[in-house]
Amino acid sequence: TSLKVGLIPGDGIGREVIPAAKAALLALGSDIPKPEFVDLLAGFELFTRTGTALPEETIRVLEEECDCALFGAVSSPTRRVAGYSSPIVALRKKLDLYANVRPVVSVAANPEDKPSVDLVVVRENTECLYVKQEELTIGEHGKEARAIRLITERASRRIGQMAFEIALGRPRKHLTIIHKSNVLSTTDGLFRETVRGVPSLPGVNGKYDGVEVAEQIVDSAVYRLFREPQIYDVMVAPNLYGDIISDAAAALVGSLGLVPSVNAGDKFVMGEPVHGSAPDILGQGIANPLASIRSAALMLRHLGYTKGADRIDKAVDEVIREGKVLTPDLGGKSGTKEVVDEVVKRI
Amino acid sequence: TSLKVGLIPGDGIGREVIPAAKAALLALGSDIPKPEFVDLLAGFELFTRTGTALPEETIRVLEEECDCALFGAVSSPTRRVAGYSSPIVALRKKLDLYANVRPVVSVAANPEDKPSVDLVVVRENTECLYVKQEELTIGEHGKEARAIRLITERASRRIGQMAFEIALGRPRKHLTIIHKSNVLSTTDGLFRETVRGVPSLPGVNGKYDGVEVAEQIVDSAVYRLFREPQIYDVMVAPNLYGDIISDAAAALVGSLGLVPSVNAGDKFVMGEPVHGSAPDILGQGIANPLASIRSAALMLRHLGYTKGADRIDKAVDEVIREGKVLTPDLGGKSGTKEVVDEVVKRI
Ligand SMILES: CC(C)[C@H](C(=O)O)[C@@H](O)C(=O)O
Ligand SMILES: CC(C)[C@H](C(=O)O)[C@@H](O)C(=O)O
Numbered sequence: 001t002s003l004k005v006g007l008i009p010g011d012g013i014g015r016e017v018i019p020a021a022k023a024a025l026l027a028l029g030s031d032i033p034k035p036e037f038v039d040l041l042a043g044f045e046l047f048t049r050t051g052t053a054l055p056e057e058t059i060r061v062l063e064e065e066c067d068c069a070l071f072g073a074v075s076s077p078t079r080r081v082a083g084y085s086s087p088i089v090a091l092r093k094k095l096d097l098y099a100n101v102r103p104v105v106s107v108a109a110n111p112e113d114k115p116s117v118d119l120v121v122v123r124e125n126t127e128c129l130y131v132k133q134e135e136l137t138i139g140e141h142g143k144e145a146r147a148i149r150l151i152t153e154r155a156s157r158r159i160g161q162m163a164f165e166i167a168l169g170r171p172r173k174h175l176t177i178i179h180k181s182n183v184l185s186t187t188d189g190l191f192r193e194t195v196r197g198v199p200s201l202p203g204v205n206g207k208y209d210g211v212e213v214a215e216q217i218v219d220s221a222v223y224r225l226f227r228e229p230q231i232y233d234v235m236v237a238p239n240l241y242g243d244i245i246s247d248a249a250a251a252l253v254g255s256l257g258l259v260p261s262v263n264a265g266d267k268f269v270m271g272e273p274v275h276g277s278a279p280d281i282l283g284q285g286i287a288n289p290l291a292s293i294r295s296a297a298l299m300l301r302h303l304g305y306t307k308g309a310d311r312i313d314k315a316v317d318e319v320i321r322e323g324k325v326l327t328p329d330l331g332g333k334s335g336t337k338e339v340v341d342e343v344v345k346r347i
Numbered sequence: 348t349s350l351k352v353g354l355i356p357g358d359g360i361g362r363e364v365i366p367a368a369k370a371a372l373l374a375l376g377s378d379i380p381k382p383e384f385v386d387l388l389a390g391f392e393l394f395t396r397t398g399t400a401l402p403e404e405t406i407r408v409l410e411e412e413c414d415c416a417l418f419g420a421v422s423s424p425t426r427r428v429a430g431y432s433s434p435i436v437a438l439r440k441k442l443d444l445y446a447n448v449r450p451v452v453s454v455a456a457n458p459e460d461k462p463s464v465d466l467v468v469v470r471e472n473t474e475c476l477y478v479k480q481e482e483l484t485i486g487e488h489g490k491e492a493r494a495i496r497l498i499t500e501r502a503s504r505r506i507g508q509m510a511f512e513i514a515l516g517r518p519r520k521h522l523t524i525i526h527k528s529n530v531l532s533t534t535d536g537l538f539r540e541t542v543r544g545v546p547s548l549p550g551v552n553g554k555y556d557g558v559e560v561a562e563q564i565v566d567s568a569v570y571r572l573f574r575e576p577q578i579y580d581v582m583v584a585p586n587l588y589g590d591i592i593s594d595a596a597a598a599l600v601g602s603l604g605l606v607p608s609v610n611a612g613d614k615f616v617m618g619e620p621v622h623g624s625a626p627d628i629l630g631q632g633i634a635n636p637l638a639s640i641r642s643a644a645l646m647l648r649h650l651g652y653t654k655g656a657d658r659i660d661k662a663v664d665e666v667i668r669e670g671k672v673l674t675p676d677l678g679g680k681s682g683t684k685e686v687v688d689e690v691v692k693r694i
Contacts, residue, residue: 076529076564080536086529129496134533142500143541145534149476149496153489180587182423182433186481187492189427194490217423219594220623226573226598240527244591247566251573276567 003033003303006062006069006270010043010087012277013287014072020289020340021070021271021296024312027347031308032300038066042087044075054087059094062268068299069270071263072292073277085132088272092125095270097263098155099162100125100242102274103298104249104259107320117252119232120170122163123242124191125263127155130239151187151238153194160195162264163236164208174233177215178241191238222248246274255329257288258320260295262302269302271295285335288327290316293343315346350380350650353409353416353617357390357434359624360634361419367636367687368417368618368643371659374694378655379647385413389434391422401434406441409615415646416617418610419639420624432479435619439472442617444610445502446509447472447589449621450645451596451606454667464599466579467517469510470589471538472610474502477586498534498585500541507542509611510583511555521580524562525588538585569595593621602676604635605667607642609649616649618642632682635674637663640690662693 007022009015025035040058047053053074062069074088091097100123106115133148167175177195181188192215199208216224218241224231225245229252237245250259259274273291281287297312319325325342326332334342352372356365372382387405394400400421409416421435438444447470453462480495514522524542526535539562546555563571565588571578572592576599584592597606606621620638628634644659666672672689673679681689 080528080532080540084532089530129527130530132530134531136533136537139499142504143537144500145498145537147496147498147531147534149494151492151494152486153491157489180476181427183436183477183479184481184494185427185432186483187494190483190490190492193427219590222569222591223594223598223603226595243566244569247570248573248595251570256570 001033002036004036004038004065004067006040006066007037008040008042008058008069008091009072010277011045011075012073012279012282013275014043014074014277016282016285016287016336017273017289017292018070018072020336020343021292023340023344024293024296024347027344028308028311031311032305040069042071042074042091044077044084047081047084051083053084054090059091062095068268068303070292070296070299071270071272073273073275075277075279089130089132091270092263095263095265095268096126097265097268097270098124098126099159099264100261101162101166101264101298102242102246102249102259102261104246104253106253107317109321111317111321117229117249119229119249120166120234121242121246121249122159122166122234122236123246124155124159124237124239126239127152128239149184149187151191153190156191156194157198157201159236160198161201163195163234164198164211167211167234168208170233172233173211175211175213176221176232176235177213178218178221178235178237178245179215180218180241182217188238195236218245221245225249226252250274255288256291257327257329258290258294260291260298262295262298264302269299271299285337286327287336288329289336289340290320290343293340311347312343315343318346319343348380349383351383351385351412351414353387353413354384355387355389355405355416355438356419357624358392358422359420359626359629360622361390361421361624363629363632363634363683364620364636364639365417365419367683367690368639370687370691371640371643371694372647374691375655375658378658379652387416389418389421389438391424391431394428394431398430400431401437406438409442415615415650417639417643417646418617418619420620420622422624422626436477436479438617439610442610442612442615443473444612444615444617445471445473446506446611447608448509448513448611448645449589449593449596449606449608451593451600453600454664456668458664458668464576464596466576466596467513467581468589468593468596469506469513469581469583470593471502471506471584471586473586474499475586496531496534498538500537503538503541504545504548506583507545508548510542510581511545511558514558514581515555517580519580520558522558522560523568523579523582524560525565525568525582525584525592526562527565527588529564535585542583565592568592572596573599597621602635603638604674604676605637605641607638607645609642609645611649616646618646632684633674634683635676636683636687637667637690640687658694659690662690665693666690
């Protein structure tokens, strides 16, 4: 058997780092089924060339032929572009990848030591302001734009369940619900209450008894994240807060170029580095490939290939710990290729 | 003549820090018109006692009798409370205090040195998700909650103008627009374009020519805020992003207990520390009074009493720089009262 992986490099450095993830998967040998790759199109650059940011064919191949996928990054238009809509947001929704799981872990100098930051952001991935129901009207004083923020019990429940599962599998078993229900009492109130209600759902039967639940209002959560990151273990958040919080957490571990994620649903999983398309460093060969490589590991972990995932993660940690072959975002002098070679050598 | 100041301590440590601001104003002597204070009610605790979080009388006195005001903090209910709505959000709207101006400045060890963080968050204060138009319906899969996010041209224009004014008055004259128009192309698109359009408004006549304009997507703005805060000078943002960003920035200068703000409109100004009601330290006499004292200074500055404002700010900076009399959030061992005495002595 084989493991069919859809590769969607997208824009910018997405195209420079997805090959790194591919190389890492290939290096695993018999620890995973033989990987087969299929290159798929999506992105803003594709849109400007063809008028389509996410071809039907990409979705079809992912749904019908692939076991999993890796997504690179998309560029954001610098002004409003008629007809364009972010392909990553659309992909998450079309494949019902309802959870965006983003572990943010620092690498301790000594492998025996505890990392100073060790948390997982579990971000709801299909609704909140990302439903993109916006309208523009003309009022008495000029233009008025409105967007709908949707929070449903169903989506809050399944992201809540995912977060409890993840918390249960970690030593600390601690879960913080992020919300702003002091202002958004109905939407964030629903999110908070639904997540809190997960342990009493029918069929749960005390399974989550060991999980300790806390909560934080989003603004103060970001403040405390910087001041005392060690208070967090698993953080569960509606879509937009999760987006902001995971970038904030990434700042704590040295670089966005280190932080992986998976977009996970009940049937499919897609790895994706948390960083963007980074037009400022495009084409210089210095994009950090580690977030992309770690995203491949996270994808494997999600599929149950723990041994393969462990080998990749260990190799990445070693390279970081040694500190000799790193890209400039981490204070190093090496290029993408050298870092990939170094990781592959250790896998 | 006198300066009539409405005092609204609100909940929690709001009641411990507002007297500090009062003491600082009283210490100024003839640098400002003789201050007269009027105590006004608002808050969650008031709501639980009386069913009203913001009495009509409070608004009436502010509008008809006061020259300015100082607000402490409000507690957030820990579960949904029927009929309760945040009085600070309501006050900002009722008094049309459309700008929340939050300078975040670190105190350099040497008064001659430049502070490592020196930025101002200019937060829109009346709309975005704070319009609180929420509804709950029952759909096929359970409860569905929706909130409206409103962005208008009018509100974006006036906050944009305020931000350009503030940038113009600062040495760097640099303005960063914070948005998420890669997802919210209509609402955040309108915010971004309207702010960008401020220099070409009729009557502006090249006034803002010296201001350099940049922009950042909110998630990456928070990331960069932690990594390289020196890139920012003035940041202008829709309401919720501004809320999060100002807390994030506060983490960079040592404590939320240091960061002041004013809620400013065309006719009225209300100082307010950025911190919350901090129930965890309530009643211990250790709340940091400096954010509240600095909010009084910022309020004076806004009213044109520059000399009084300078004297307060200088006294606060000295106390921080000396580092002998500080509250525990700054690593000190002193209580609120001792810190207030120390500041007042130096004013
Ligand atoms: C590119 C953008 C649409 C995306 C998001 O907001 O989800 C990105 O910031 C992310 O975190 O994956
Ligand atoms: C208490 C809350 C409603 C308020 C806000 O969100 O505006 C607070 O966080 C602030 O920043 O002043």
